[in-house]
Structure formats: C-alpha cells, structure tokens
Amino acid sequence: MPVNLALGHVSNDFLIAALVIYSLSVVAFAGDFAFGRPRRAGASGRVPQERAAALAAVGAAAVGGVVGADPALAAGSAGVLAPDGVQTPADDQVPGAGGGSGGTDSMPELAVPALRAIREAGAWVRAGVALSGVGVAAHIVAVVTRGLAVHRAPWGNMYEFVTALTCVAAIFFLFVMIRYRAWSLGVFVMGAVVLALGLAETLIYTAAGQLVPALQSYWLDIHVTAMTLATGIFFVAAALGAVYLIVDRYARRVAAGRAEPGNGIVRRLPTTEQLDRLTYRTIVFGFPVWTFGVIAGAIWADQAWGRYWGWDPVETWAFITWVLYAAFLHARATAGWRGRRAHYIQLLGFTSLMFNILVVQVFVTGLHSYAGVS
Amino acid sequence: MTDVRVSETDPFESAVPERDGRRPGNPGPAGGSFGTADWLKWAWRQLTSMRIALVLLFLLALGSVPGSMLPQEGTDPAGVQQYFTSHPALAPLLNHLGLFDVFGAPWFAAIYLLLFASLVGCVVPRTFRLAGSARTLPPRAPRNLARLPASAGYATAVSPAQAAEVAARVLSSHGFRLRRPAPTVLAEPTVLAEPTVLAEPTGAPDSGSGSGPGELEGHWVSAEKGYLREVGNLLFHLALLGVLVSVALGGLFGYKADRLLVQGTSFADTQTDLDEFYPGRLVTAADLPPFTVTLNTFEASYISSGAQRGQPNSFDAQISYTASSGGPVRTDRLEVNRPLSVDGAKVYLIGHGYAPEFKVTDARGQVVFDGAQPFISGTTGNFLSQGVLKVSGAQPEQLGFSGVFVPTAVDVDGTLESVFPAADNPVVSLIAYAGNLGMNSGPSQSVYQMDTTGMKQLTAAPQLLRVGQSLKLPDGQGTVTFTGYQQWVSLAITHDPGQLPALICGMAALGGLLLSFVVRRRRVFVRASTSPEGTTVHVGGLARTDASGSFEDEFASLAAELRSAHQQAAQDQGVPPSAPAAPNRHEGE
Numbered sequence: 022m023p024v025n026l027a028l029g030h031v032s033n034d035f036l037i038a039a040l041v042i043y044s045l046s047v048v049a050f051a052g053d054f055a056f057g058r059p060r061r062a063g064a065s066g067r068v069p070q071e072r073a074a075a076l077a078a079v080g081a082a083a084v085g086g087v088v089g090a091d092p093a094l095a096a097g098s099a100g101v102l103a104p105d106g107v108q109t110p111a112d113d114q115v116p117g118a119g120g121g122s123g124g125t126d127s128m129p130e131l132a133v134p135a136l137r138a139i140r141e142a143g144a145w146v147r148a149g150v151a152l153s154g155v156g157v158a159a160h161i162v163a164v165v166t167r168g169l170a171v172h173r174a175p176w177g178n179m180y181e182f183v184t185a186l187t188c189v190a191a192i193f194f195l196f197v198m199i200r201y202r203a204w205s206l207g208v209f210v211m212g213a214v215v216l217a218l219g220l221a222e223t224l225i226y227t228a229a230g231q232l233v234p235a236l237q238s239y240w241l242d243i244h245v246t247a248m249t250l251a252t253g254i255f256f257v258a259a260a261l262g263a264v265y266l267i268v269d270r271y272a273r274r275v276a277a278g279r280a281e282p283g284n285g286i287v288r289r290l291p292t293t294e295q296l297d298r299l300t301y302r303t304i305v306f307g308f309p310v311w312t313f314g315v316i317a318g319a320i321w322a323d324q325a326w327g328r329y330w331g332w333d334p335v336e337t338w339a340f341i342t343w344v345l346y347a348a349f350l351h352a353r354a355t356a357g358w359r360g361r362r363a364h365y366i367q368l369l370g371f372t373s374l375m376f377n378i379l380v381v382q383v384f385v386t387g388l389h390s391y392a393g394v395s
Numbered sequence: 396m397t398d399v400r401v402s403e404t405d406p407f408e409s410a411v412p413e414r415d416g417r418r419p420g421n422p423g424p425a426g427g428s429f430g431t432a433d434w435l436k437w438a439w440r441q442l443t444s445m446r447i448a449l450v451l452l453f454l455l456a457l458g459s460v461p462g463s464m465l466p467q468e469g470t471d472p473a474g475v476q477q478y479f480t481s482h483p484a485l486a487p488l489l490n491h492l493g494l495f496d497v498f499g500a501p502w503f504a505a506i507y508l509l510l511f512a513s514l515v516g517c518v519v520p521r522t523f524r525l526a527g528s529a530r531t532l533p534p535r536a537p538r539n540l541a542r543l544p545a546s547a548g549y550a551t552a553v554s555p556a557q558a559a560e561v562a563a564r565v566l567s568s569h570g571f572r573l574r575r576p577a578p579t580v581l582a583e584p585t586v587l588a589e590p591t592v593l594a595e596p597t598g599a600p601d602s603g604s605g606s607g608p609g610e611l612e613g614h615w616v617s618a619e620k621g622y623l624r625e626v627g628n629l630l631f632h633l634a635l636l637g638v639l640v641s642v643a644l645g646g647l648f649g650y651k652a653d654r655l656l657v658q659g660t661s662f663a664d665t666q667t668d669l670d671e672f673y674p675g676r677l678v679t680a681a682d683l684p685p686f687t688v689t690l691n692t693f694e695a696s697y698i699s700s701g702a703q704r705g706q707p708n709s710f711d712a713q714i715s716y717t718a719s720s721g722g723p724v725r726t727d728r729l730e731v732n733r734p735l736s737v738d739g740a741k742v743y744l745i746g747h748g749y750a751p752e753f754k755v756t757d758a759r760g761q762v763v764f765d766g767a768q769p770f771i772s773g774t775t776g777n778f779l780s781q782g783v784l785k786v787s788g789a790q791p792e793q794l795g796f797s798g799v800f801v802p803t804a805v806d807v808d809g810t811l812e813s814v815f816p817a818a819d820n821p822v823v824s825l826i827a828y829a830g831n832l833g834m835n836s837g838p839s840q841s842v843y844q845m846d847t848t849g850m851k852q853l854t855a856a857p858q859l860l861r862v863g864q865s866l867k868l869p870d871g872q873g874t875v876t877f878t879g880y881q882q883w884v885s886l887a888i889t890h891d892p893g894q895l896p897a898l899i900c901g902m903a904a905l906g907g908l909l910l911s912f913v914v915r916r917r918r919v920f921v922r923a924s925t926s927p928e929g930t931t932v933h934v935g936g937l938a939r940t941d942a943s944g945s946f947e948d949e950f951a952s953l954a955a956e957l958r959s960a961h962q963q964a965a966q967d968q969g970v971p972p973s974a975p976a977a978p979n980r981h982e983g984e
C-alpha cells in the first residue's frame with residue numbers, strides 16, 4: 022500500500038509541536054526550581070529509619086520470636102520515633118485503616134489526591150505538568166498518524182524508533198511524576214526527552230516510507246513494540262539514576278565537609294532513598310518487557326533467518342544490556358553494591374542499550390541493519 | 396532476577412546465614428590449618444556468593460563485546476578472512492585468543508559455566524529452604540503493631556479470644572498461612588475451626604529463645620502470604636538453566652545447511668547436493684532427510700520511484716517439493732519470514748541474485764557450456780554481480796571468463812553502474828582467458844573464483860554483451876553468447892531439536908520473573924486485648940521492602956474487612972455495634 026504523504030506531514034507537524042511544548046514544560050519545571058514555592062522535600066528522611074527499625078523488629082521475630090519481648094528496645098525505639106511521625110489520618114473510604122508512613126514511597130504529599138497535589142504545587146509545576154500533558158498528547162497523535170500514513174507499526178526505522186520510545190518515556194514519566202508527586206524530576210526527564218527527540222529530528226529524520234520484506238511481519242509489531250516500551254522505561258530509569266547520583270554525590274560531599282548543606286536544588290529533589298526505590302520499580306517494570314522483547318526477537322529470528330539466536334551484533338548487545346540490568350537487580354541485593362554502585366551498573370546497561378541503537382545498528386554490519394540512516 | 400541471594404537486612408530471610416564470602420565470621424583460607432576439603436568448601440562458598448555471581452555477570456557482558464566488534468567465524472567467515480589480510484600481525488594473536496569465535500571459545504564457556512554453577516549452588520539450597528518454609532510457621536505477632544509500616548486499630552464488642560478467632564477466619568479466607576498462640580498458654584483454649592490454621596506446636600523450636608513471659612500472653616494471629624514470589628524467582632533461574640540445556644541440545648543434534656538454487660533447478664537434501672553442511676556434534680550426513688525442492692519461479696519486486704527507489708518490496712519464491720518418504724509433489728511459496736517445514740527441517744529464503752546464462756562453443760565448434768552461472772552481488776550496488784565461468788571441457792585449451800552482471804546498466808563516465816536492482820537493462824561484461832584452469836590439482840576451488848595464473852588473457856578490455864550478443868574469441872578459440880539470465884535464491888535448511896525446549900524455558904523464565912516481581916511476601920498480625928472500651932483490635936502488616944506495587948492498599952482493605960467482620964460478629968451476638976471506632980491512632984500509646 023502506498024504511503025499517505027499528507028498524513029505523514031500531519032505527523033511531522035505534530036511531532037514538532039510536541040517538541041516545542043516539551044521544551045516549554047522543561048522551562049516551566051526549571052522555573053519551579055528558580056522561582057517556585059519552597060517545598061519540603063525532607064520529613065521523609067526520617068521515615069526510612071523508622072521503617073528500618075520496625076522491619077528489624079519483625080525480622081528479629083523470624084529468628085527467635087523475641088519481638089516485643091524486650092521492653093527496653095521498644096521503649097528506646099519509641100523515644101527515637103517522633104510520636105506524630107508515622108501515621109497519617111486514614112483515608113475517607115477506609116476508616117480505621119491507616120496507610121502508615123505516608124504511603125509506600127515515603128513521599129509526604131502522597132495522601133493528597135493527585136489533582137489537588139498538582140494544584141497545590143505552585144504555578145510553575147502546574148504549567149510544567151499541563152505542558153507535559155499537552156506535549157504527550159501531541160506526541161501520541163504524531164506517532165499514531167505516522168502509523169496510519171505508512172500502514173504499519175510506526176517503528177520500522179531508527180527515526181521512528183526514537184520518536185516512539187521517547188513517547189513511551191514521556192507517557193511513563195508523566196504517570197510516575199503524578200503518581201509519586203515527583204515534580205522536581207520533570208526538568209531532568211523531560212529535558213532528556215527533549216534532547217533525544219531533538220537529536221532524532223535533526224540528525225536522523227527519515228521520511229515516511231515502506232519496509233523491506235524482512236520487516237514485513239507481525240513480529241515487528243510484537244518484538245519492536247516490546248523493545249520500544251522497554252527502552253522508553255529504561256530511559257526514565259536512567260534519568261532517575263542520574264539524579265540519584267547527583268543527590269548522592271552531594272550528600273557525600275556534605276558528609277565529607279566539602280560542600281555546604283542545604284543546597285537549594287538538592288533540597289527540592291527526592292531523597293536518595295526515594296530515588297533508589299523509584300528507579301528500582303521502573304527497572305522491575307522494564308526488565309520483563311525487555312526479556313519478552315528478546316524472546317519475541319528470538320522467535321522472529323527463527324522465522325526469518327532459520328535460527329533463534331545467532332550472536333548477530335544487535336542480538337549480542339541486547340544480551341549485554343539484559344545481563345547488565347540483571348546485574349543491577351542482583352547488585353541491589355548484595356552488600357556493598359547497593360546504592361551508588363548499583364546505579365552505575367544500570368546506567369552502564371542503558372549506555373549499552375544506546376550504543377546498540379546508535380552505533381551497532383548503524384555502523385556494524387549485521388542482520389539488523391534496518392536503521393535507514395544514511 | 397532480583398534478590399537471588401538474600402540480603403542481610405531482609406526481615407523475611409534473616410534466619411538464613413549470609414551467603415557472602417567476606418562475612419567476618421566466615422573462615423578464610425588464611426586462618427590456621429586448612430585442608431583440601433576446607434579449601435573446596437571455601438571455593439564453593441566463594442563461587443556461590445552474590446559477589447562472584449555479579450563479577451561473572453560482568454565478565455559475561457564484557458566477554459560478549461568482542462563477539463560483536465570482530466567478525467565471527469559462525470556468522471561472517473569472509474569477514475574473518477578479510478581481517479587476516481588487512482591485519483596480518485594482529486589477526487593470528489586474536490585468533491589464538493578465540494576472538495573470532497568468541498561464543499564458542501573455551502574462556503567464554505568457562506564464564507557461563509561458572510555462572511551457571513554459581514546459580515545452581517544458590518538455587519538448589521533455596522529450593523530446599525522454600526520447601527522448608529512451607530512447613531514452618533510465620534513469626535509470632537510482635538507486641539506493638541503500631542510500629543509496623545502499616546497499622547490500624549479499632550474497638551470491638553466481641554471478646555479478645557473471639558476477635559482473634561474471627562481475624563484468623565478472615566485472614567485464612569485470603570489464603571494467608573496462620574500461626575496462633577499455643578493452646579497451652581491460653582487462658583481459654585480456642586478450638587480452631589479452620590483446618591488450614593496451624594496452631595503453634597508445643598515446644599516449637601523458637602519458644603524458648605528469649606521470649607519474655609509477657610510474650611505468650613494475649614490473643615493474636617500471625618499471617619503470612621506470598622510464597623509464590625520465591626517460587627517465581629526459582630522458576631526463573633531454573634528456566635535459564637533449561638535454556639542453556641536447550642541450546643546444547645541444538646548444538647548436539649541439530650544441523651544447518653546452505654544451498655544456492657537457480658530458477659528451474661532442483662536439489663535433494665543430501666550432503667553431496669548441499670553447498671555447505673554444518674552438522675551438530677552427534678549428527679551425520681545419514682541423518683539428513685533427503686527431501687527434494689525445485690525452484691519454479693522467483694520474483695522480486697522493488698519500489699520504482701520516490702526516495703525509497705530500489706528498495707525491495709516483496710520476494711516470492713514458488714517451489715515444489717517432495718518429502719523424503721516419497722509421496723506427492725506439493726507446491727508452496729517461500730517468502731522471507733515464511734519458511735517451509737518438511738521432514739522436521741525448515742527451509743528458509745535467505746537471499747537472492749542473478750545467474751546470467753551463457754552458451755560457449757570451443758575451437759572445434761562444439762557447444763561446451765549452455766546454462767546459467769550464478770553471480771554474487773554485494774550488499775550495495777543494485778545487484779551489480781560478479782562471477783566466473785569455467786569451461787573445463789573446452790578444447791584444445793580450457794576457457795575461463797570472469798564477468799560482471801549489471802541488471803540495469805547505465806554508463807556513468809565510462810564505467811558501468813547498475814541504477815536499479817531489477818533486470819531492466821541487463822548487460823554482462825566479460826574478460827576471456829584460455830589455458831589451464833588448474834581444476835585437476837590442488838585444493839578444490841570456489842565456483843565464484845578463478846585462478847588465472849596458468850591462463851592467458853584473450854581480450855585486453857572487458858567486453859560488453861547484451862542479451863543475445865556474442866563475443867568471438869581471438870584466434871578462433873571459440874565464441875561465448877550471453878543468452879539471457881535466471882534468478883537464484885539462497886536457501887538455509889535447518890533442524891534444531893532444542894528450539895521448542897528453548898521456547899518453553901524462555902516463557903517459563905518470563906513467567907517466573909513476572910511472578911517474582913508481582914507477588915509480594917507479606918505478613919499481617921492481629922492482636923486483640925481488653926481495654927476500657929471492651930476489646931481493642933490492633934492490626935499491623937509489612938511487605939518485603941523492595942516489593943513493587945503498593946502493600947498499603949491491600950492492607951487497608953484487609954483491615955477494613957477485619958473490622959466489618961468483627962462488627963458482624965458483634966451483631967450476631969446481639970451486642971449493639973455502637974462501640975465507637977477508635978481512629979487510626981492508638982490512644983495511650
């Protein structure tokens with residue numbers, strides 16, 4: 022079927038619009054840092070300690086059933102805990118059943134409904150969230166119209182792949198940001214989205230077109246869709262990991278006496294604990310999707326090339342990426358590897374993923390040479 | 396693939412000794428008399444430690460890198476040859492290190508075998524531990540439930556004993572494993588209604604370990620759920636082992652073969668009739684099912700205009716085939732992404748090209764060649780294809796031609812270029828040789844290359860021929876006529892018995908991964924005690940710290956259900972449900 026050029030142009034226009042609106046949202050999020058209402062990102066630093074104490078207590082129960090048997094310990098802990106610290110008033114729907122510790126992620130604002138939280142976060146955040154939302158809508162329209170123009174899944178070459186994965190990243194981050202009230206991350210993640218999309222637009226733009234026979238398979242819809250989703254999710258995780266390293270580095274500098282405590286930017290950011298948990302959840306979401314994408318790719322390779330795994334360069338790098346993210350998941354459960362080192366590993370994993378897309382698929386000869394970049 | 400080896404801060408597994416080699420209490424080889432058995436034990440503990448597993452994972456990733464950066468024997472043997480010519484000093488060294496066959500190299504096998512040994516050393520004990528934990532009870536309810544990550548409290552009109560009873564029923568109906576106080580220490584022993592409820596056995600191993608006398612008082616229920624998380628985690632790792640076994644199965648019992656097939660010709664799946672045959676270690680040529688395949692027609696269509704001009708649109712090979720057991724001739728279509736299954740093997744359309752047809756007569760005027768000769772094209776150049784034609788039967792001297800086939804020829808500044816991959820204006824350009832082709836001695840030759848050392852060139856410049864045109868060789872050596880062209884396809888024939896097991900194991904790994912990520916291990920405790928309002932019920936809960944998803948929601952709905960169950964129980968007893976519900980905060984704590 023011939024390419025619908027008019028629809029292709031509509032798609033291009035919407036993509037440019039999305040890029041512009043995303044840029045404005047980054048400006049708004051940056052404005053929040055510069056001029057926004059001061060927010061309390063603290064209060065949560067204490068919660069993990071409390072939880073750790075409680076966990077240790079019940080964990081001890083698993084060993085010897087000593088919990089509560091030691092009144093001195095209990096009293097000591099009670100002294101440490103702020104009496105009003107842990108429990109928040111119960112939800113309206115469930116009287117008597119408390120959420121405890123202000124929600125899973127110890128973000129203090131989490132008890133407030135999302136819309137109210139956005140309203141209360143200040144004009145800059147309101148603008149940033151609204152612009153991100155409008156940008157995502159334009160981005161989705163751009164991807165969908167591109168798909169309609171070419172009569173197939175709109176991720177058949179590198180340019181389409183990047184536009185689709187940034188769309189996934191933007192949608193996913195919008196969800197994460199609102200779900201966890203993580204407004205301060207907007208400037209970083211949406212900034213990264215703008216950068217990636219802008220580079221795709223200027224460097225590897227490819228006009229709407231048809232696919233070579235090797236790609237004319239419903240496995241394109243399955244394999245590449247999974248890879249696009251996973252890459253978009255890992256994209257967000259990488260941005261979160263980078264913020265983690267910034268906050269962690271600052272905390273260590275303060276601890277070493279080489280930086281003044283109370284940096285205005287870092288104070289607005291979530292704690293390392295929160296960032297670590299958010300990143301972990303993001304990767305826990307992305308890792309099975311990536312695994313599925315690799316398996317789907319193996320099934321397709323078996324259909325197209327007569328073997329399910331042949332160490333083609335792109336396959337090899339997908340494997341390397343998988344191993345590195347698996348190493349991240351293991352590192353988090355290994356003493357001495359949690360925190361900073363684990364995040365270096367996941368950033369290494371994302372680097373290998375980007376290397377696969379940007380270098381291996383373009384410059385290394387293999388069976389996956391469909392980038393369409395000249 | 397998370398929390399394979401248990402972290403020390405994990406409250407759910409802290410009874411398990413830490414598996415890290417560097418733990419202070421762990422005797423190292425430095426300490427005193429250390430026998431062989433101790434060394435082995437120490438090495439095994441190191442190997443199965445998480446740190447070593449992490450290092451092996453890194454090595455696996457790192458070791459794969461050269462496999463993608465250097466040409467590999469398995470996927471690109473021509474590239475390896477070229478690397479040897481362009482880097483004569485470096486290539487033998489790299490070859491010695493196995494870097495041209497990384498994924499078959501002993502050092503790479505050592506990495507993944509050690510990794511899998513480490514995995515086995517970790518997974519097997521954990522399987523036993525999981526089986527054990529299915530028999531052991533959850534811990535006792537802690538005294539102060541308000542200190543747990545999630546907690547709730549309310550008053551009820553039923554007695555503490557009954558409140559605990561109701562709570563046990565509710566939690567059990569949600570599939571929690573329960574633990575109740577030992578009947579012997581209770582003032583009024585509760586008869587348990589639910590058969591699934593496990594009463595604490597008298598003299599449980601932990602009953603004497605530091606429990607204060609206050610601990611055993613009161614009415615409480617401990618409940619635990621989410622063992623499937625560990626099941627999923629174990630399934631994932633075992634399935635990875637299964638994938639490795641499946642790959643090995645394919646390497647032992649599978650085979651792969653290549654065959655170039657010109658339009659209008661046939662081949663049988665026998666070793667002599669195949670171009671290349673790569674058998675598995677336990678496969679011989681006798682294991683091949685000798686089915687036959689004929690290529691009737693092949694059509695490739697290309698985009699003819701626009702920016703994508705010349706890009707292929709579709710490939711369509713019409714074939715007929717007969718299974719090796721005989722039977723009827725069947726016809727089918729081979730396309731990319733659409734292989735043919737026959738006799739347990741699969742036949743794939745991998746590539747295609749042109750085979751110009753020539754008719755050669757020698758000096759005696761005899762036709763010594765009349766047929767198609769496949770030419771090979773590179774990845775670029777619109778199927779500008781190169782090849783040779785060796786006419787060993789020509790007399791008095793053997794004849795040879797090296798040529799170029801140009802499907803859509805255009806003269807660009809004196810050189811021929813192909814501007815479109817379809818054969819719209821086919822031209823061949825030939826250089827003729829006469830002499831000894833050298834085919835009777837020395838190693839066997841490629842049909843795409845010609846050794847011209849023993850031959851003399853008959854034509855100074857390449858001679859252009861269109862379809863139907865002939866070239867008269869000087870000195871009456873004969874003529875060659877370009878009579879037309881055929882297309883050829885390259886086929887891959889594969890058989891891999893490990894394929895289905897690998898798929899099953901892959902899906903099992905994915906399922907296990909999802910299970911281990913989605914399911915949370917969590918504990919809920921209920922304590923009922925007498926208070927001025929009647930009975931106060933405290934509910935507390937916690938989930939494994941790194942769990943995904945929100946335990947709070949589940950806990951809130953559980954607490955609400957417990958509360959309404961207690962209200963219901965009070966109503967059934969005729970006690971008015973007027974007892975004011977305490978808010979979430981506990982008074983007096």
